[in-house]
Amino acid sequence: MHFRKMTFATGLVAGLVAGTVVASAQEQTIRIGTVYSIATVNNYTAIEKGWFKQFGINVEIETLDTSANVIALLATNRLQMIEGGISAAYFNALEQKMPIIIAGDRTSTPLNHKLLVRKDLEGKVTRIADLKGRIIGNNGTGSVTTYELSKLLESDGVNPKDVEFKNLGFPLQGPAFKSKSLDATLIIQPWGTSLVDDGTAFLLADPDDRVKVRPLTIAVTMINTDWAKQNDQLLRNFYIAYLRSVREYCVALHGGPNRKEMVDRVTRTGPLKDVSFIEKYPWPARNMNGEVNMPSLMDMQDFFFENGFIKTKFAADKLVTKEYSDNANRVLGAFPEVNKDSKITGCR
Numbered sequence: 001m002h003f004r005k006m007t008f009a010t011g012l013v014a015g016l017v018a019g020t021v022v023a024s025a026q027e028q029t030i031r032i033g034t035v036y037s038i039a040t041v042n043n044y045t046a047i048e049k050g051w052f053k054q055f056g057i058n059v060e061i062e063t064l065d066t067s068a069n070v071i072a073l074l075a076t077n078r079l080q081m082i083e084g085g086i087s088a089a090y091f092n093a094l095e096q097k098m099p100i101i102i103a104g105d106r107t108s109t110p111l112n113h114k115l116l117v118r119k120d121l122e123g124k125v126t127r128i129a130d131l132k133g134r135i136i137g138n139n140g141t142g143s144v145t146t147y148e149l150s151k152l153l154e155s156d157g158v159n160p161k162d163v164e165f166k167n168l169g170f171p172l173q174g175p176a177f178k179s180k181s182l183d184a185t186l187i188i189q190p191w192g193t194s195l196v197d198d199g200t201a202f203l204l205a206d207p208d209d210r211v212k213v214r215p216l217t218i219a220v221t222m223i224n225t226d227w228a229k230q231n232d233q234l235l236r237n238f239y240i241a242y243l244r245s246v247r248e249y250c251v252a253l254h255g256g257p258n259r260k261e262m263v264d265r266v267t268r269t270g271p272l273k274d275v276s277f278i279e280k281y282p283w284p285a286r287n288m289n290g291e292v293n294m295p296s297l298m299d300m301q302d303f304f305f306e307n308g309f310i311k312t313k314f315a316a317d318k319l320v321t322k323e324y325s326d327n328a329n330r331v332l333g334a335f336p337e338v339n340k341d342s343k344i345t346g347c348r
Contacts, residue, residue: 103223
């Protein structure tokens with residue numbers, strides 16, 4: 001394996017000279033609402049290593065069921081940032097002139113989402129077309145899962161209107177399989193691996209293989225723009241620490257020397273406590289420089305518009321700001337080199 005030692009000091013010194021602000025006497029708090037994923041460890045990395053603290057930032061993390069239902073908390077500044085899936089709710093909030101905008105990537109291809117089917121249907125359901133007329137789990141109407149599911153169905157000639165979507169949070173979908181109230185679902189990790197391993201379901205398809213616009217950006221960070229205008233330097237500093245920890249995460253994802261440390265942090269800060277399981281199941285990838293793939297986002301907007309989830313479409317510059325991630329990357333300098341032997345395509 002080939003690694004280059006990660007050094008951020010040079011970039012950080014350059015950034016401080018360029019005008020970033022170090023810790024002040026009084027910390028300022030940023031509240032982040034996050035839909036749990038192993039990628040949530042990104043925040044705890046920056047907290048534990050003191051990267052937020054060096055800028056006088058205290059980060060409070062609130063776990064969410066879905067980002068689609070809490071846009072109002074962001075718009076009213078109850079939360080200053082949300083990490084979660086792209087949904088129709090985001091575009092509708094922009095139409096209502098709510099003060100929010102996407103500021104960076106949170107999860108991109110490879111997603112390692114899985115289209116699973118109840119185990120007792122194995123042999124009866126052998127392809128996506130066999131799901132016609134069946135009940136498929138969806139974690140929320142107008143969610144990014146709605147988009148992915150629809151694209152998967154269409155890839156095998158199934159009109160999404162020919163199946164029944166049943167809204168269920170990811171943790172509830174396993175029990176729904178066992179009670180036979182659900183035939184199939186598109187599910188994220190770790191539930192995707194867990195439900196196959198315990199014999200509850202079998203793998204039918206993977207959106208990474210079938211959704212054509214790649215890399216597919218399905219989760220993002222969103223910020224309150226009114227708050228951002230009033231706290232410009234604070235947010236710039238936040239993103240320096242945030243993207244520093246994203247880089248750390250990507251090195252670990254590819255089996256870097258910090259892998260064990262990252263796995264330990266996941267078990268201490270999240271609901272997953274089985275180290276062997278965390279080591280085994282695939283982690284969600286993300287863009288190392290925080291960049292959202294705009295063709296992917298625009299395709300989602302087209303889908304939501306064409307299917308009546310939203311009434312208005314927006315230009316790319318109204319959907320995403322690169323201001324904070326671009327500044328952070330300038331400060332941090334060159335990206336760390338990931339394991340060249342890794343077969344994972346994302347998080348580079």
